[in-house]
Amino acid sequence: MRIAQKPERPRRRLASVLAGVGLVAAVIIGVVLFVQSLPANITLNGASVEVHGGKTLGDALSASGVKPQPGDLLAVDGSVLEAGKGEPFHATVNGEKVTELDTKLGSGDVVEIGDGGPIEEPxxxxxxxxxxxxAQEGNGVIHLVEGxxxxxxxxxxxxxxxxxxxxxxxxxxxxxVRRNVSPDVGDDKVIALTFDDGPWGDQTGQVLDVLAEHGAKATFFTVGNRIEQDNGDAFVKRAVSEGHQVCTHSYDHAAGSGQGVNLGFMSPEEQKAEVEKGRAAIEAVTGAEASRIFRTPGGNFGDDVVKNIGPLIKAEIGWNIDSSDWRRPGADAIAKQIEDAWPGAIVLMHDGGGDRSQTIEALKKALPRLKDQGYRFITIDELLQYPLS
Ligand SMILES: [Zn+2]
Incomplete structure (x- = not known):
């Protein structure tokens, strides 16, 4: 008997354990089914909605009565290819974009749903x-190059x-942007004298002598290859040491394909080289970085030139008064032109490019008369310190 009873006891225990586990499982499943059968209480477009069934976004839409309109399928030019074939609706659940109507929802979810947007064709x-x-603005003779x-x-x-x-x-x-501006010098009687095409041997020295005699500062727009001959370097050094501004007017005044007068006739590479070599010739003498204030040969500063050399310069400097000294009309005629200057005016003269003895005589006449009227003579950098508009 004992031998026969032995195996029965564990079997009975196993059966009761299984029954217990089954009961617990049944209770759990029952609870889960019960919870699942409860509706989800959500907020849809700001209103409370009870969602039954599978509790999906689609069920929520049915329950709310909201009917989003689909967007259109658009061609690449924005015209409608097929109405209603775009995004069917636009929806977020708790701020996250969803695209499927069978997205499951739970109580407390916040749903925003509206019309679908357009879709562009592949x-x-x-x-x-x-x-x-x-781009150009304004009409002053100071041409700032910006951007x-x-x-x-x-x-x-x-x-x-x-x-x-x-x-x-x-x-x-x-x-x-080429901004063409003028300085507002207010009541300051200042004039910017500028000398182009040098250095030109002792002629430049004589110009410097007259300027020194009258305490006048000026700006020299030099030609690079002139600095490299006829003691040009010495005149550049002297001009700088006496407080004048030395800028470049190109390396060889647009010689060759530029026909000596217009960078615009040259290739973009040649145009850039005119500016860079012109500045390098100054730097070789002064040992300091050369100014990025430039005067273009012949005053020819068309858009093609701006485009090529614009990135290399800060400003191109034109003039208000052409002294016409290059025509050699006589010292009195040149002096009269210079004396026509007004506060803030830029005057064009030449210390190089030929015989400038009339220019030197004209300076000797005009500078003391202008000084008597209260004028003083400043560099372009000083002129650029005034408000520009
Ligand atoms: Zn020139």
């Missing part, structure tokens, strides 16, 4: 550059469904 896209250009020339990008898209081609600007170009 397309092929080719990106090309939008070249930067030169950085940088190409933009445009995409040309061809719709795979429509075959339509459309352009889209992805990045606007960054243009250089």
């Amino acid at each position: 397309s092929d896209s080719v990106e090309t550059a939008i070249p930067w250009t030169v 950085e020339g940088k190409d933009g990008v445009k995409a040309t898209k061809t719709g795979k469904t429509s075959g339509i081609t459309a352009e889209q600007v992805k990045q606007e170009p960054s243009n250089i």
Whole structure:
């Protein structure tokens, strides 16, 4: 008997354990089913909604009566290819975008749902550059070069469904602005004398002598290869040491393809070299960084020149008064031109490019008379310290 009873006891125990586990499982399943059968209480577009059934976004929509309208399928040019074939609806659950109507919802969820947006047809896209250009403002003779020339990008898209081609600007170009300004010198009787095309041997020395005699400061727009001959370096050194401003007027005055007068006739590389070599010739003498104030040969500063050399300079300096000394009309005629200057005016003269003895005589006549009227003579850098507009 004992032998026969032995195996029965564990079996009975196992049966009762299984029954217990089954009961617990049944209770758990019952609770889960009961909880699942409860509606989810959500907020949809600000209103409370009870969601039954599978408690999905679709169920919530049915329960709320909200009927989002689908967006349209658009061609690459924005025209409607097929109405209602865009995004079916636009929805978020607790701030997260959802796209499926069978998205499960739980009590406390906050749902925002509205009309669907447009969808653009699939397309092929080719990106090309939008070249930067030169924009101009104002009409003063000080030509400030501002900004950085940088190409933009445009995409040309061809719709795979429509075959339509459309352009889209992805990045606007960054243009250089040539701001043509004048200084507002107020009541200051200041004049900026400028001398081009030197150094020119002792002629430049004589100009420096007259300026020194009258305590006048001036700006020399030098030609680089002139600095490298006829003791040009010594005159540059002297001008700097006496407080004048030395800038470049190009390396060889647009010789060769520039026909001696217009950088615009030269290749972009040649134009840049005229400025860079012109500045380097000054730096070789002074050992200091050369000014980025420039005067272009012949005053020819067209958009193509601005485009090529604009990034290398801060300003191109024109003039209000052409003394016409290069015509050699006689010292009195030149002096009369210089004396026509007004406060803030920039006067064009030459210490190089030929015989300038009339210019030197004219300076000797005009400077004391202008001084008697209360004028003083300043560099371009000093003139640029005044408000510019
Ligand atoms: Zn010149």
